[in-house]
Amino acid sequence: MCVSTGVGSTPGDEADPLRDEEERALVERARRDPAAFRELYAAYLPRVYAYVAARLEHRAEVEDLVATAMLRVVEHLDAFEPRGAGSFAAWLFRITHNLLSDAHRERGRAPALVPLDAAADLPDAGPSPDGAALQGEERARLRRLVGALPPRRQEVVALRFFAGLRNREIAAVLGLDERTVAAHLCRGLEELHRRYAADRVEKETGAR
Amino acid sequence: MNARHEPVDLTARDEELLATVEAVLAGDGAPSHAPGSLAALCADLRAAAPQADPAFRRRLEERIVAHAAARARPAGRPGRGAGGAWVRATAAAAVVLVAVAGAAWSGPAVRAEVARLACFVPGLGIRACGASALVMAGPVSVERDGLTLSVNQLLSAGGETVVQVEVRGLPPPAAEPRPAPLRPRFELRDERGRVYAQATRSGGFVTRRQDPPGGTRWVFQAEPSFGPLDPDVRAVELLLEAADPVGSWRVAVPLVPAPSAGLATAQPVTASATLHGLTVSVAGVVADGERTAFALRAEAGPGQQVRALATEGRGLRGVQLGPELDPTLRDDRGQLYYERLSPWQPITGAADPSGAYAEDVLFPPLPADARWAELTVPFVVVEEEVPDAALTVPIAAGQPGTPVPTELTRGPYTVRIRGTRVEEQDPLERERVRRVVLALDPGDWQGGRKLLSPGQALVDGMTAPRTRWRTGGDWPSQVTELAVPLPEHADRITVRFRNIAVAVQGPWRLRVPLRRGP
Numbered sequence: 001m002c003v004s005t006g007v008g009s010t011p012g013d014e015a016d017p018l019r020d021e022e023e024r025a026l027v028e029r030a031r032r033d034p035a036a037f038r039e040l041y042a043a044y045l046p047r048v049y050a051y052v053a054a055r056l057e058h059r060a061e062v063e064d065l066v067a068t069a070m071l072r073v074v075e076h077l078d079a080f081e082p083r084g085a086g087s088f089a090a091w092l093f094r095i096t097h098n099l100l101s102d103a104h105r106e107r108g109r110a111p112a113l114v115p116l117d118a119a120a121d122l123p124d125a126g127p128s129p130d131g132a133a134l135q136g137e138e139r140a141r142l143r144r145l146v147g148a149l150p151p152r153r154q155e156v157v158a159l160r161f162f163a164g165l166r167n168r169e170i171a172a173v174l175g176l177d178e179r180t181v182a183a184h185l186c187r188g189l190e191e192l193h194r195r196y197a198a199d200r201v202e203k204e205t206g207a208r
Numbered sequence: 209m210n211a212r213h214e215p216v217d218l219t220a221r222d223e224e225l226l227a228t229v230e231a232v233l234a235g236d237g238a239p240s241h242a243p244g245s246l247a248a249l250c251a252d253l254r255a256a257a258p259q260a261d262p263a264f265r266r267r268l269e270e271r272i273v274a275h276a277a278a279r280a281r282p283a284g285r286p287g288r289g290a291g292g293a294w295v296r297a298t299a300a301a302a303v304v305l306v307a308v309a310g311a312a313w314s315g316p317a318v319r320a321e322v323a324r325l326a327c328f329v330p331g332l333g334i335r336a337c338g339a340s341a342l343v344m345a346g347p348v349s350v351e352r353d354g355l356t357l358s359v360n361q362l363l364s365a366g367g368e369t370v371v372q373v374e375v376r377g378l379p380p381p382a383a384e385p386r387p388a389p390l391r392p393r394f395e396l397r398d399e400r401g402r403v404y405a406q407a408t409r410s411g412g413f414v415t416r417r418q419d420p421p422g423g424t425r426w427v428f429q430a431e432p433s434f435g436p437l438d439p440d441v442r443a444v445e446l447l448l449e450a451a452d453p454v455g456s457w458r459v460a461v462p463l464v465p466a467p468s469a470g471l472a473t474a475q476p477v478t479a480s481a482t483l484h485g486l487t488v489s490v491a492g493v494v495a496d497g498e499r500t501a502f503a504l505r506a507e508a509g510p511g512q513q514v515r516a517l518a519t520e521g522r523g524l525r526g527v528q529l530g531p532e533l534d535p536t537l538r539d540d541r542g543q544l545y546y547e548r549l550s551p552w553q554p555i556t557g558a559a560d561p562s563g564a565y566a567e568d569v570l571f572p573p574l575p576a577d578a579r580w581a582e583l584t585v586p587f588v589v590v591e592e593e594v595p596d597a598a599l600t601v602p603i604a605a606g607q608p609g610t611p612v613p614t615e616l617t618r619g620p621y622t623v624r625i626r627g628t629r630v631e632e633q634d635p636l637e638r639e640r641v642r643r644v645v646l647a648l649d650p651g652d653w654q655g656g657r658k659l660l661s662p663g664q665a666l667v668d669g670m671t672a673p674r675t676r677w678r679t680g681g682d683w684p685s686q687v688t689e690l691a692v693p694l695p696e697h698a699d700r701i702t703v704r705f706r707n708i709a710v711a712v713q714g715p716w717r718l719r720v721p722l723r724r725g726p
Contacts (some may be wrong), residue, residue, distance in 0.1 A: 030276070034273060034276035034277040035273065035277075036661075037272055037273050037276040038269065038273055041268075041269050041272050041273070042269075045260065045265060045268070046257075046259065049258065049259065049260040050258050050259065052259040053258035053260075054257075056259060063260075063261075063264050063268075064266070064391055066260070067268050067271065070268060071271070071272065071275055074272060074275050074276050075275075079664075079666075098673055102673075122253055137258035138252070139252070139255060140256075142252055142253060142256045143256055143258070146253075148412050157253070160229065160233075161233070161250070161253040161256075161257065162257040162258065162608075163235065166526065167226075175695065179218060182218055182222065182226055183218055183222070185226070185229065186218070186221075186222040186225050186226065188224060189229070189246060189249065189250070190225075190246075192249060192253075193246050193249050194251060196252075197244060
């Protein structure tokens with residue numbers, strides 16, 4: 001059933017006053033105090049790394065691009081203008097997104113997510129708090145399936161689940177409308193769900 | 209940013225799924241998810257987020273913090289001011305070779321102690337060289353497969369270690385296919401095995417060098433920096449890893465304490481001239497049989513920051529533009545000298561956080577009995593705070609229309625937009641980047657001031673990578689074109705201009721007493 005939902009916020013883009021206030025305070029401290037960059041780094045490096053690792057093939061490339069992005073943040077932090085909730089994360093990931101686009105353009109091909117071999121090589125976030133005891137191989141398989149999604153859906157899923165961005169922030173990074181982001185996320189997850197299930201059945205069948 | 213509106217059809221099921229995603233990502237005590245459900249998939253996805261290797265995290269953290277500290281450091285070797293790159297890009301408009309980093313010595317504290325602490329370090333300029341400073345004992349070279357790696361300079365002082373390194377004998381880069389990025393990485397290791405990670409990205413590049421007689425050599429040059437070395441270190445190993453044709457290298461570099469290295473020491477000087485509210489001063493001078501070097505400082509009043517001292521001709525490497533555009537030196541017999549640039553000397557200096565500007569200028573040696581010399585700085589480039597101005601260029605069918613407005617007010621100056629066009633590729637680049645080009649008429653001299661640039665260009669509130677300024681007209685050159693990358697599907701571009709770059713006509717004349725060194 002298709003229901004018209006009108007114009008408004010979608011789940012996943014609500015402001016989180018505490019998080020936004022912390023972010024703003026952290027950025028302000030880092031502007032004045034270089035040592036505060038450690039906190040900024042600790043807060044964002046895992047998210048930036050996870051996003052980049054989902055979009056580049058080789059670990060050396062991932063590390064190089066992550067380093068470039070973080071150094072660029074240091075270089076340009078003075079030019080950053082807070083524009084409301086989540087604007088720093090959006091700014092940081094837009095820098096990263098632009099570097100990724102450049103990297104893919106340099107190689108003259110469309111962005112592709114992690115292929116099977118490389119996906120298996122990447123460490124992951126460890127046991128899920130929900131108790132979903134995925135083994136490393138399973139997680140690599142899941143990342144590979146994300147890589148098989150259409151490019152825009154790959155990007156949105158990676159930014160939401162690996163980078164931890166809200167839909168509003170993803171919209172700012174990609175230059176999309178929030179509801180378009182939400183739609184890409186839903187379609188991407190549904191497609192991923194189908195493929196994940198089919199892949200698992202195929203694997204179990206083949207194992208017999 | 210222009211949000212792109214694509215067809216959206218969110219269903220109630222979508223809303224439910226989005227709420228599930230939110231709950232899973234928030235980890236807010238949601239019940240365990242049924243195997244095979246969408247919620248379980250979301251939980252699995254969350255757990256599958258790739259993680260960085262801990263060693264990489266630590267290495268990068270040190271680099272980031274060191275880089276942030278270097279940018280904020282008021283003394284020693286200051287980082288470039290965050291807001292000034294666009295001004296320097298304008299001021300160094302005539303640049304043919306791009307220097308890799310500023311080598312200016314700066315800082316009020318250092319200035320006050322120039323006699324005791326500053327030396328002329330070949331290739332780097334006048335730099336702090338206190339008791340704990342280390343410098344390389346002499347140039348070091350190693351050869352392999354027809355290539356030669358040379359460490360031309362290493363200085364550990366003022367809170368950092370700077371290395372100048374080059375690899376000669378490279379083949380000419382192929383036009384097609386485009387060579388892979390070199391991605392150079394550097395590391396220093398002292399004789400006790402302590403590793404010093406690279407603090408700043410080196411900016412290494414391959415350049416063509418004309419070597420007499422008539423030869424052309426392709427050279428990779430880089431100037432990586434690291435944290436300070438322990439003062440009792442006497443040798444380090446430099447590691448360079450880069451893609452072919454540069455390749456990987458290791459070279460041992462013997463070190464000596466700077467005070468025993470026979471470096472020329474700087475003589476403290478108090479000489480300054482103030483004009484149009486801008487004060488140019490000499491903090492120190494090194495005059496010996498090989499060179500005459502000055503440590504210059506320039507300071508402006510509120511709302512202004514000095515960004516360059518007469519840099520117009522510097523990139524031309526030996527081509528003299530004349531005393532109206534080049535810094536010059538005249539000795540006490542009336543002999544005129546033009547600035548001399550070493551291959552490593554930067555095009556411009558650097559700004560410290562207080563807004564003061566520091567730069568070295570280098571001239572040929574003067575007669576041994578010269579008692580004084582007059583240094584002339586013909587013009588100074590400043591960044592001025594003025595209210596922002598913005599214009600919007602409509603894009604239809606991939607082509608730009610008439611911008612709104614067609615004139616920008618930039619303080620006392622008016623910049624007219626002469627036209628717009630789309631270019632598919634910058635003629636100086638191999639990579640194709642589609643840009644909207646704004647043709648600008650920035651006007652002429654007004655009361656001894658000339659607008660060089662309408663300001664830092666911000667697209668959607670941010671500096672846009674791959675923005676290009678192009679200059680033309682009489683020197684000092686002005687920005688006559690601004691080329692901004694054109695995002696796909698954009699229906700308009702809004703460019704906001706912040707601050708302005710202005711050339712202020714001098715000259716500033718500084719009479720400097722000389723005391724010859726050995």
